Amino acid sequence: MKTVFEVGLLLVSAVVLAGCHGSDSAPQAAVEMAQARVVESRQQLAAVNLRFTGTVRARETAVISAQVMGRIQQVLVREGDTVKAGQTLVVLDDAALRASVEQARAGVKAAENAQAAAQTNAALAASTLNRFKQLESEKSVSPQEMDEVSRRAEAAAANLDAVRAQTDAARAQEIGARTMLAYTRLAAPFAGVVTSRTADPGTIAAPGMPLLQIDQAGELQLQTAIDESVIGAIHKGMKVAVAIDGASPTGTTGTVAEIDAAADPASHGFLVKIDLPFAAQLRAGMYGTAELPNGMKQAILIPRSTVVMRGSLACAYVLDGKGTAQLRYLTLGANQGDLVEVLSGIAAGEKLVDAPADRDLAGKRIEVQR
Numbered sequence: 001m002k003t004v005f006e007v008g009l010l011l012v013s014a015v016v017l018a019g020c021h022g023s024d025s026a027p028q029a030a031v032e033m034a035q036a037r038v039v040e041s042r043q044q045l046a047a048v049n050l051r052f053t054g055t056v057r058a059r060e061t062a063v064i065s066a067q068v069m070g071r072i073q074q075v076l077v078r079e080g081d082t083v084k085a086g087q088t089l090v091v092l093d094d095a096a097l098r099a100s101v102e103q104a105r106a107g108v109k110a111a112e113n114a115q116a117a118a119q120t121n122a123a124l125a126a127s128t129l130n131r132f133k134q135l136e137s138e139k140s141v142s143p144q145e146m147d148e149v150s151r152r153a154e155a156a157a158a159n160l161d162a163v164r165a166q167t168d169a170a171r172a173q174e175i176g177a178r179t180m181l182a183y184t185r186l187a188a189p190f191a192g193v194v195t196s197r198t199a200d201p202g203t204i205a206a207p208g209m210p211l212l213q214i215d216q217a218g219e220l221q222l223q224t225a226i227d228e229s230v231i232g233a234i235h236k237g238m239k240v241a242v243a244i245d246g247a248s249p250t251g252t253t254g255t256v257a258e259i260d261a262a263a264d265p266a267s268h269g270f271l272v273k274i275d276l277p278f279a280a281q282l283r284a285g286m287y288g289t290a291e292l293p294n295g296m297k298q299a300i301l302i303p304r305s306t307v308v309m310r311g312s313l314a315c316a317y318v319l320d321g322k323g324t325a326q327l328r329y330l331t332l333g334a335n336q337g338d339l340v341e342v343l344s345g346i347a348a349g350e351k352l353v354d355a356p357a358d359r360d361l362a363g364k365r366i367e368v369q370r
Contacts, residue, residue, distance in 0.1 A: 049292060300341065319366055
């Protein structure tokens with residue numbers, strides 16, 4: 001007869017054996033498959049680029065300021081408006097200046113009348129002098145009478161010169177008054193876009209007070225400060241790789257247009273202006289970078305098409321030894337044409353999924369697409 005202990009031991013052994021048999025027969029979970037092109041990271045010589053940041057600006061910018069004191073009656077444009085050369089932008093109250101013009105005009109008229117009278121007097125005095133000269137030759141006038149007539153003719157001529165000067169001064173005053181009146185209508189110096197408006201109707205405008213800012217229409221420039229250590233390698237007409245956030249995600253090529261002759265005393269950088277090709281998305285004020293070549297180095301490069309963005313982080317799907325894709329975060333360096341340098345996250349010779357688009361491939365076994 002078996003003891004209770006032996007019966008219990010047999011029962012435990014049976015349970016263990018049954019469990020082991022069940023584990024061996026359970027089906028394994030199927031790994032999800034996905035088709036994709038696969039490329040390989042490689043180490044090779046790559047150009048060393050120095051990157052400098054800058055801001056996109058117009059070739060010319062004008063700050064529209066008041067030149068006379070006056071209350072603003074109208075501001076005819078807003079930020080973003082396109083304007084033509086000579087278009088009226090701001091109108092100031094011109095009542096006082098119009099009165100000045102009328103006063104100057106009246107002064108000119110009075111001076112012209114005085115000049116006409118002086119001309120008549122001078123002509124009469126000159127005619128009288130001529131007659132007395134004839135009588136003098138005939139011994140019909142005394143020397144004293146001749147002197148008096150001569151003095152009157154000289155005085156009349158001098159008075160005419162003085163009145164003419166007064167007329168010229170009055171006309172100049174009228175021109176000045178009209179010029180000041182013209183300052184009450186501020187016009188665009190060139191065709192462009194209004195980028196800033198700092199005043200509204202009712203504001204008292206003082207001379208030199210900025211009211212608007214206009215960027216000239218046409219091609220834009222990336223303006224960046226280049227360090228003095230590399231400024232010697234830059235020259236006008238040089239082609240420079242440029243990337244503008246939000247306008248040229250694949251990058252573009254600019255041309256060095258201007259280089260400041262003197263460095264900024266604080267930063268020891270030289271302002272360099274780079275002409276940019278036309279792009280519909282390009283706007284003044286955008287942030288951009290310029291890359292300048294500075295030798296060669298060994299680097300790990302991957303196609304830019306393998307990079308996917310997760311928020312602000314760069315990632316790539318890297319295949320493990322079984323061909324399963326794993327999402328890996330990367331630290332990227334400079335672009336090298338269609339390739340990009342990887343500073344960390346990938347070693348040379350690893351396989352990556354090319355052009356994954358928006359697919360979630362993490363944990364999926366990749367079937368190489370030919």
